[in-house]
Amino acid sequence: MTPQHRRARRGQGELESQVLGALREADGPVTAAWVRQRLGGDLAYTTVVTILTRLLAKDVVSRERRGRSFVWTPTADVARLAALRMRRTLDGERDRVAVLTSFVTALPPGDEQVLRALLDSVESGDAAEGTPRPRGDGREH
CATH class of the missing domain: 1.10.10.10 (Winged helix-like DNA-binding domain superfamily/Winged helix DNA-binding domain)
Structure with a gap:
């Protein structure tokens, strides 16, 4: 071929x-x-x-x-599958802090805001009520 x-x-x-x-x-x-x-x-x-x-x-x-x-x-959606892949990748690295730091610093501003809102909702216990959704595609235009 x-x-x-x-x-x-x-x-x-x-x-x-x-x-x-x-x-x-x-x-x-x-x-x-x-x-x-x-x-x-x-x-x-x-x-x-x-x-x-x-x-x-x-x-x-x-x-x-x-x-x-x-x-x-x-039993799950594509987002859950992507999250599992992300977690598996993170679990396979020795320096989790370095990987997370690199990931977060590379986020575009809109994604960074979504991540901050998610972390805030987990800390306040609101995560069970639903996931904050960004406007549009989650990125600033």
């Missing part, structure tokens, strides 16, 4: 996000074959099952046996 004919490789976590997104669009529990078809069918069935199994281990989907196969249901 020539380089021009190879499909672009998906970024780390991108396929998990796509699979979870497809599950969230479903009207109810669906099979791996349905997810594969929803994503365009260019993935191997076994790849889809592997991704679903990884999502199950991360507790963002559930499965139920139906006949000889499983049906899958999302």
Whole structure:
């Protein structure tokens, strides 16, 4: 296969996000074959099952046996999956303070304000009532 004919490789976590997104669009529990078809069918069935199994281990989907196969249901959204990836990355670093410092200092002002509001709500105990939402996309224009 020539380089021009190879499909672009998906970024780390991108396929998990796509699979979870497809599950969230479903009207109810669906099979791996349905997810594969929803994503365009260019993935191997076994790849889809592997991704679903990884999502199950991360507790963002559930499965139920139906006949000889499983049906899958999302238990979290893509934001939760992204947060889990962020946490896993942070947990894998020795110097958490340096990683967090680098992350926070690189935030654009709008995201920094959202993060400050979230931290304030956790400290005051308001986090259970809901997450502060930025106006627009959370960035200053």
